[in-house]
Amino acid sequence: MPHIQAYTNLAKFAFLRAILNRYFELPEASWQAYLSCCSIRELKKGDILYPLGDIPTSFAFLNKGLMRAYVIDAKGNEFNKNFFAEGRFPGSMTALLNQTPSKLAVEALEDCEVIEVNFKRFRKLLFSDPAMMQLHIHYLETHWLLEKEPKEIGYLQDEAKHRYLAFLSDYGEIAPRLSQYHIAGYLGITPTQLSRLKKQI
Helix, strand or coil, X not given: CHHHHHHHHHHHHHHHHHHHHHHCXXXXXXXXXXXXXXXXXXXXXXXXXXXXXXXXXXXXXXXXXCEEEEXXXXXXXXXXXXXXXXCCCCCCHHHHHHCXXXXXXXXXXXXXXXXXXXXXXXXXHHCCCHHHHHHHHHHHHHHHHHHHHHHHHHHHHCCXXXXXXHHHHHHCCCHHHCCXXXXXXXXXXXXXXXXXXXXXX
């Protein structure tokens, strides 16, 4: 049934295209070129998409499921840096750009389906296609400037209660899907401290 499989894959890529169009609408030729960089991958809960210490060769689009990006300190403690739900792009961009071992690991918190994007192919396309460049600029402005900077400043300046309220503002829709352990790891506090905070609020 190859035609059914092809139709299913097109439907999976349609979600990716709808998300990309929020930043910049790619013409058909650019979209087809982008598709040539992509492959579909499935992960089970607990699988590691990008291991700590590996040099990544791709980034991903999350079609279905929930993921976290985390670091581990010298004592073996885990700290969550970000959570990704459907429609977001998990990956270690610093490691990709520098081609160095990743200081972040990305783990599936649920069964997941991702579209992996080959970084070398994407990078080549980015510098040869003006529409792709426009898309990339709009994406970076949204997530690396307008979104990331205020979040990081707030995390450094705010006490735990305010960080938790900010977390609920940023991740309110997916908070019920996250364990208390992972939320506490994101806030830099213990699960016990988180329970106390929730009672106060």
